[in-house]
Amino acid sequence: MDGNLNALTTVFTEFYYWVTVVFMFLIHVGFCMYEVGASRRRNHMHTLMKNVMVIPLVTVTFFFFGWWIYWAFPMFPFFGGLNHEMGDANLPWSQTMGTNLQDRITGVFWAAFLLFSWTAASIVSGSVIERIRSSALWVHAVLIGSVWWIIDAAWGWHYGGWMVQYLGYHDAYASGVIHAIAGGYALGVIMVLGPRIGKFAADGTPRDIPPHNPWMLTIGIFLIYTGFWGFYAACNVPVIAPEVIDGQITGTTWTATNIYLAPTSLSAITFNFLMSLSGGLMAAYVVSKGDAFWTFSGGLAGVITASAGNDLYHPIQAMLIGAVGVVVVYKLHYWVERRFKLDDAVGAVAVHGYSGVVGLIIAGFVLWGAPSSPYEGYATINPLGQVAGAVIMFFVLGFVPGWAVAKMQSAAGVLRIPEEVELQGLDYAEHHAYEDAKTDVIEADKAYLASRATPAE
């Protein structure tokens, strides 16, 4: 860090990412609250622990190989080999992956990506509650969190990714690279997993399984909104000089950029986050006829739909795109549920998957011809590239691996809990132990009290 300005910029950037990571922790808190609130009382602890253990499992695997994938895979395997130079610097035994006064950014940047990984895994976790084996979900969590999403990030969310270079793929705040892929993956898993007992009537009519605690859901989703705001900031480079970008930008004016190092501003994304959230909430309230949970989820879906282009949209465009996306995904959710008898317990496939796909496609039209990158020779943003990107995210890297791994788990008999356990509840054994322990302690306290009591004279 030679020179005061460089030092200040580096420390500011380090602190900036650190703050976003802390904010993003709220996404996971929100997902945990949402899942527990949506589950029935007999499944609380297992539902919670299933998602809590995503944190350590994805963290350690993202340290061991996920982060390396991001830097090594931008052109691999279709348009070049592994990028050993960048990849090697991010291997777990690299000196930059530890306390190192020559590198103050890798740790916080790694952590920002890691929190995105938790989110990808947590999206899948919500859709499969009350009938998946935790051990099966944890394998999916590692695969979506530390393998599949980070491959898509290397391809389409990296300044040198082949999707950006050749397709003009643009996905500034991860409509596709987090949400479409996780929604597609969840769809693949629930197709194999099957619905919860009682979800469908004998004639195939879907039943609503209401949340046991609507207030937990409400607080949960508001925490997700808050964390999502931090996520938006985390997707930006806060301040960078044109000579550091080393692309086509001339002059000496420093700027914030998106993940592709193309100019945007924190102010722009603040406008657009709030306007797309509002458009989503308003449209969801109308289309769901005032259903509270669809309205809350619609706010999220509005942001997700607009996220691909929220670095560039006008706020009114962000609002309208968010609203359009919500109407499409709401209709699509119920059509898929009825047509294919799928039980997506928290609507994750719709809110994340369909919103992500719709958002990518809309961005292709609204941002048609805009530069996808500050580097020369890259394709510009276009509808075909965005559609291809949506297929790659939702289907190729999301649905197919989720379905295939779930099929293998099902064949091995380790995907779904036994029917008896599903009916008595996953927490039955814990509840039994809790009641026994409570009775035991009460009896012991009473016996102790009786032994100390002085008989009346």
Next chain:
Amino acid sequence: MSTIGYEDWAVDLANVGPIYPFQGWEVAMTIVGVIFWIGWHRIQFVRESEHLEKARKMGDPDKIAKHLDRY
């Protein structure tokens, strides 16, 4: 052709202002946005009136009394 007015970033950012799509259409976009907002209020007034009209005929006196007791 680019909807944001720039086909590449070979520019000096000191000379760049708005970069959102369809510059020059701000007033039209505002009109569309306001229609969306006003339309939303209109839909809600109509729907809520219908809902309240149905709801006023739905109440079971015994259940209402229990609700009052529950506070």
